[in-house]
Amino acid sequence: MIRRQKVIVSLLCAVLTVGLLAGCSGKNGNGGSGDKVTLRMIESLTSPKRTELIQAMITKFEEANPNIKVEFISPPFDQADNKIRTMLGSDEQLDVLEVRDLTVAEFVNNGYIEPLNSYTDKWKDFATVSAVSKSVGTVGDKLYFVPNGLYQRQMFYRSDWLKEAGLNPPTTWEELYDTAKKLTDPAKNRFGFSFRGGAGSNGTTDAMILAFNGDKVNLDDSMFTKDGATIYSTPEAKAAMELYLKLYKDASPPDSINWGFQEQVQAFTSGVAGILLQDPDVIQSLQEKMTEGTWATAPLVTGPTGKALFAAGGAGWGITAKSKHKEEAWKLVEFLSSPAENTKFSKDYGLIPIHSSATEDEFFKTGPYKTLIDMSNKPDTFVNYKPAFQYPGTGQWGQVTMETGQSLLLGKSNLEDTLKKWDEYWVDQKTTLKQ
Amino acid sequence: MKKQRAFILSGLIPALLLVLAFTYYPFLKGIVMAFQEYKLFDLRSVHFVGIDNFKAAFKDPKFIMALQNSGYWVVISLFFQFFLGLTLALLMKKQFRGRGIYQGFVFYSWALSGFLIGMIWKWMFNSQIGVINDLLLKLGIIEERIGFLSNPHWAMFSVIIANVWYGVAFFAIMLLAALQSVPSELYEAAVMDGASGVRKLWNVTLPYIMPTIIATTLLRAIWIFNDPTIIYGLTNGGPAGSTHILSSLMLDKIIYGGDYGAASAIGIIMIAILLLYTIFFLSVTKAEKAGEF
Numbered sequence: 001m002i003r004r005q006k007v008i009v010s011l012l013c014a015v016l017t018v019g020l021l022a023g024c025s026g027k028n029g030n031g032g033s034g035d036k037v038t039l040r041m042i043e044s045l046t047s048p049k050r051t052e053l054i055q056a057m058i059t060k061f062e063e064a065n066p067n068i069k070v071e072f073i074s075p076p077f078d079q080a081d082n083k084i085r086t087m088l089g090s091d092e093q094l095d096v097l098e099v100r101d102l103t104v105a106e107f108v109n110n111g112y113i114e115p116l117n118s119y120t121d122k123w124k125d126f127a128t129v130s131a132v133s134k135s136v137g138t139v140g141d142k143l144y145f146v147p148n149g150l151y152q153r154q155m156f157y158r159s160d161w162l163k164e165a166g167l168n169p170p171t172t173w174e175e176l177y178d179t180a181k182k183l184t185d186p187a188k189n190r191f192g193f194s195f196r197g198g199a200g201s202n203g204t205t206d207a208m209i210l211a212f213n214g215d216k217v218n219l220d221d222s223m224f225t226k227d228g229a230t231i232y233s234t235p236e237a238k239a240a241m242e243l244y245l246k247l248y249k250d251a252s253p254p255d256s257i258n259w260g261f262q263e264q265v266q267a268f269t270s271g272v273a274g275i276l277l278q279d280p281d282v283i284q285s286l287q288e289k290m291t292e293g294t295w296a297t298a299p300l301v302t303g304p305t306g307k308a309l310f311a312a313g314g315a316g317w318g319i320t321a322k323s324k325h326k327e328e329a330w331k332l333v334e335f336l337s338s339p340a341e342n343t344k345f346s347k348d349y350g351l352i353p354i355h356s357s358a359t360e361d362e363f364f365k366t367g368p369y370k371t372l373i374d375m376s377n378k379p380d381t382f383v384n385y386k387p388a389f390q391y392p393g394t395g396q397w398g399q400v401t402m403e404t405g406q407s408l409l410l411g412k413s414n415l416e417d418t419l420k421k422w423d424e425y426w427v428d429q430k431t432t433l434k435q
Numbered sequence: 436m437k438k439q440r441a442f443i444l445s446g447l448i449p450a451l452l453l454v455l456a457f458t459y460y461p462f463l464k465g466i467v468m469a470f471q472e473y474k475l476f477d478l479r480s481v482h483f484v485g486i487d488n489f490k491a492a493f494k495d496p497k498f499i500m501a502l503q504n505s506g507y508w509v510v511i512s513l514f515f516q517f518f519l520g521l522t523l524a525l526l527m528k529k530q531f532r533g534r535g536i537y538q539g540f541v542f543y544s545w546a547l548s549g550f551l552i553g554m555i556w557k558w559m560f561n562s563q564i565g566v567i568n569d570l571l572l573k574l575g576i577i578e579e580r581i582g583f584l585s586n587p588h589w590a591m592f593s594v595i596i597a598n599v600w601y602g603v604a605f606f607a608i609m610l611l612a613a614l615q616s617v618p619s620e621l622y623e624a625a626v627m628d629g630a631s632g633v634r635k636l637w638n639v640t641l642p643y644i645m646p647t648i649i650a651t652t653l654l655r656a657i658w659i660f661n662d663p664t665i666i667y668g669l670t671n672g673g674p675a676g677s678t679h680i681l682s683s684l685m686l687d688k689i690i691y692g693g694d695y696g697a698a699s700a701i702g703i704i705m706i707a708i709l710l711l712y713t714i715f716f717l718s719v720t721k722a723e724k725a726g727e728f
Contacts, residue, residue, distance in 0.1 A: 082689070082690065082693060085478075085693065089478040110479060186579075186580075197674070198671065198673060253562065253563050254562060254582040255562040255563060255585040257582075257585045257673075258585055258670060258674055267563065272563045272564060395476065399691040399692065403675055409674075410587060410674060412587075
């Protein structure tokens with residue numbers, strides 16, 4: 001009897017051990033079943049609505065290509081990029097991935113992603129992909145991802161508040177400050193500007209410093225001036241930051257020192273703040289939450305030299321260098337980037353489509369998108385620059401600015417020291433890149 | 436006999452493998468990483484750097500601040516959680532109508548995730564649209580809205596309040612269970628000896644539930660020390676790093692910096708602090724009592 005028990009226990013142990021070991025070697029390809037190929041795809045800018053839209057496109061793709069199955073991974077937004085890095089670093093199977101303007105240089109430097117030029121050469125719709133979209137996905141002279149839409153900042157303002165106060169929408173940063181200050185009335189819990197001092201605060205500081213530096217900026221290496229100094233070392237940068245401090249102190253809610261995207265938009269929709277600088281992906285929630293006619297859009301405000309520098313940002317689909325199914329992966333990227341799918345996705349999610357043909361659509365020519373098109377028609381005032389995505393430290397820059405910027409706003413450090421730190425950061429980036 | 440031993444050993448293998456894979460491997464890997472430059476952005480240049488990560492931590496003002504904050508965070512939170520929890524448990528021990536429902540309400544906070552609590556309190560503390568400022572204004576206690584989360588003097592205080600609210604239920608549950616196990620004969624005997632309410636609490640109740648008190652405060656202190664979720668949800672460590680505790684700073688190093696080396700070094704320092712704390716706590720409270728829990 002005991003012997004029998006022993007045999008059973010031994011067997012159980014063996015099964016458990018084998019199971020455990022098998023579990024450890026988790027390299028699952030396509031399961032070896034027939035010719036069906038499984039592509040693993042991961043997104044980065046995850047949000048519930050976006051995931052749903054992408055999933056719907058994938059389903060459509062799978063129906064059109066019964067031999068390809070797509071396994072779609074959607075990690076939570078704040079962990080997504082680290083998850084992608086870990087998967088790439090540990091050689092897990094991954095075929096299609098969402099590459100961001102922020103991460104592309106790093107992925108290319110590590111040899112994680114495949115240049116797409118040989119594929120786009122044979123792609124008939126590539127001709128209508130806009131130059132800006134191509135530039136966002138390009139490192140050196142190679143294209144590494146096809147953007148799935150572009151983000152570009154513009155101004156949103158409470159037209160009813162401005163009308164009530166007899167004001168016009170501001171066109172310069174100085175005017176923006178004056179207008180915002182006039183709209184501010186803490187007793188009524190009303191503030192002029194929807195400030196962002198938390199995650200993503202460099203969106204405002206960099207925009208102001210670039211606008212103030214104006215013509216001095218090297219458009220191909222935007223953290224530096226044409227003389228090779230950083231944009232943070234100039235007297236213009238100091239002037240910009242002085243205005244920035246005033247903007248926080250006189251025209252923004254004190255709490256906004258911690259605000260990120262969500263709070264910033266919420267303050268605008270709930271009637272706490274009157275002016276918001278944001279990308280078009282907020283348009284939908286403004287349309288949903290605010291009464292029509294209470295808000296409107298305007299182009300970005302300019303600096304003292306009459307120029308506003310802007311960069312279109314974006315993320316898009318790339319293919320991993322180690323993918324075993326590159327042809328199929330490209331098929332998927334091509335499908336997702338086709339004019340029909342991309343235009344639909346851009347409309348549904350609030351992005352600028354990547355195909356220039358799509359901007360002919362009435363949808364983008366009227367309403368809140370119109371100012372974006374207007375801006376692109378005035379290239380002398382609204383100057384497009386290439387963000388410094390080639391530097392490996394770009395991804396960390398947001399965190400550095402947020403922390404030093406918050407202690408500046410709190411009065412824990414002074415303006416000179418802060419700008420010096422920023423200057424040193426980019427000087428350091430440049431030297432590391434040269435090595 | 437030898438065969439028997441071999442059999443037992445072979446039977447232990449799966450369990451051992453599981454423990455090795457999921458407990459000791461990450462632990463050892465963490466120790467190794469603490470001595471490496473290990474950045475997710477640059478996995479190709481992972482190399483040993485000796486104790487550089489530790490040196491960098493102690494030179495970093497943010498780390499020193501997080502160390503101090505961890506002290507306030509644990510001591511103040513634990514103190515209020517315990518006393519409020521004990522008060523609630525004593526109140527709930529009495530029989531009254533609707534006690535079950537009342538208990539449900541009290542324990543509710545314990546069922547929420549720390550991150551969610553952080554998010555809820557973040558909106559409540561909001562200086563423009565938050566309910567707390569609104570209430571204080573309407574009650575005439577304050578004249579101007581307070582930036583609970585934006586003013587560094589208030590921020591740490593605010594996250595501690597949220598944490599106290601969260602942990603009271605834990606103590607209430609545990610202490611209520613202990614209170615209900617105190618034999619009624621003890622109270623009867625105390626009454627015969629002429630003991631008053633306070634004396635009964637002091638001489639009968641507290642000594643009887645002491646093992647539970649010791650075990651729960653020990654455990655809870657470790658949890659509070661290790662749990663960054665409320666801080667993460669509420670302030671993300673801000674403004675300007677003023678609400679970071681060690682565990683949230685460690686997470687910060689990973690999420691925003693991808694710096695596993697620096698994060699592991701902080702992790703090792705945390706383990707050392709906890710070890711010292713546990714040894715101290717158990718020797719002060721006479722460890723054998725806690726074992727009866």
